[in-house]
Amino acid sequence: MSKVGKLPVAIPAGVTITVANGLVTVKGPKGELKQDFNNNVSVEVNGTELVVKPTAETKAANAAHGLYRALIQNMVTGVTTGFTKTLVITGVGYRAEVKGKELVMNLGYSNEFIAIIPEGLTVTADAQGKVTISGISKQQVGEFSAQIRGLRGPEPYKGKGIRYETEVIRRKVGKTGVK
Numbered sequence: 192m193s194k195v196g197k198l199p200v201a202i203p204a205g206v207t208i209t210v211a212n213g214l215v216t217v218k219g220p221k222g223e224l225k226q227d228f229n230n231n232v233s234v235e236v237n238g239t240e241l242v243v244k245p246t247a248e249t250k251a252a253n254a255a256h257g258l259y260r261a262l263i264q265n266m267v268t269g270v271t272t273g274f275t276k277t278l279v280i281t282g283v284g285y286r287a288e289v290k291g292k293e294l295v296m297n298l299g300y301s302n303e304f305i306a307i308i309p310e311g312l313t314v315t316a317d318a319q320g321k322v323t324i325s326g327i328s329k330q331q332v333g334e335f336s337a338q339i340r341g342l343r344g345p346e347p348y349k350g351k352g353i354r355y356e357t358e359v360i361r362r363k364v365g366k367t368g369v370k
Contacts, residue, residue: 193257199240200264203271208241208263210234215263219270222311222327226262231255234263269327276336280320282351285343287316294322298343299351306342309335321356 202208206219215226215234228234231252235242243260245252268274280287280296287296294306294314308314312326312335322339326332336355345352347363354360 193245193253193260196243196245196253196256196260198260199237199242200260200267202236202239202241202267206267206270208236208267210236215266217263217266217270219267221270221273224266224269224328226259226266228259229255232259234259265329269329273325273327274329274332275323275325276332277356278322278324278336278339278353279356280322280353281345282349285351286318286320287322289314289316294339296339296342298353304342306335306339 206217208218209216213227213229215228217224217226231246231249232255233244233246235244241263243256243263245256280298282299285296285298287294289295289308292308294308294316296304296306298304309331311328312324312331314322314324316322324332324336324339340353340355343352345354345358345360347361348365350360350362
């Protein structure tokens with residue numbers, strides 16, 4: 192049995208969870224999320240807790256047990272508090288700004304990068320080079336921030352590029368002159 196899957200998911204006040212036909216729906220103050228699950232697990236709501244149980248003692252059922260429990264926990268957290276990732280843009284002339292539903296970035300190339308902000312996410316950019324991505328879906332926030340970071344990853348010599356706020360870049364020493 193999964194160590195993560197054994198723990199019940201606490202349902203806070205203001206959140207309703209419905210389970211029907213292989214679909215879990217979580218509604219809360221920030222919105223609504225849906226997740227389907229396979230027949231390797233069963234999901235039950237018991238009062239103020241949600242319990243995920245494997246239907247058999249197979250490797251696939253044990254893997255799905257922890258997975259779906261974590262996904263449902265992330266859904267509950269998303270509809271109550273939401274998720275946020277902050278990116279830091281470092282470099283001379285590197286900047287980002289939000290124009291309507293687009294994130295426009297100058298990253299040292301001759302052309303601008305324009306990223307269309309997905310539905311359900313909010314993006315803010317300030318003058319110090321911080322881009323904050325927030326939303327109720329952990330997967331959507333993480334995926335969009337990874338796509339933005341991938342446009343110009345941080346480099347170890349000058350530290351230029353896009354990095355997560357909590358990410359530490361190990362700096363390298365550049366070339367030295369040979370005599």
